[in-house]
Amino acid sequence: MRVLKDIAVTVEERAPGQFFWLLIEAVDETGSDALHYRALRGASSPQRxxxxxxxxxxxxxxRTTGADANG
Known part of the structure; x- marks a missing residue:
């Protein structure tokens, strides 16, 4: 089973009034002072x-991290 770590939620407004959530995960970029993330999954439909x-x-x-199962 893959271990997930350093995951964040962000929201993108791709068009006026269309907001999509996106889960992003930190990736190790050795030698870089910047934080780098890759998309894990995102909303398939916009919210208002x-x-x-x-x-x-x-x-x-x-759900992704199993927090519901662990309380």
Whole structure:
């Protein structure tokens, strides 16, 4: 089983009023002072508000990391 680490939720407004959540994971870029991330998964349909997209992304993060199963 793959171990996930350093995962964050972000929200993109791809068009006015269309917000998509995105789970991103830090990747090791040895020798770089910058933080680098890759997309893990994202919303397939937009939400009408930033806060709704963020909430749905946070729920997906909990499912992805098994937080719901662990309490």
């Amino acid at each position: 508000s930033y806060s709704t997209a963020l909430t749905l992304g946070a729920l997906e993060l909990r």
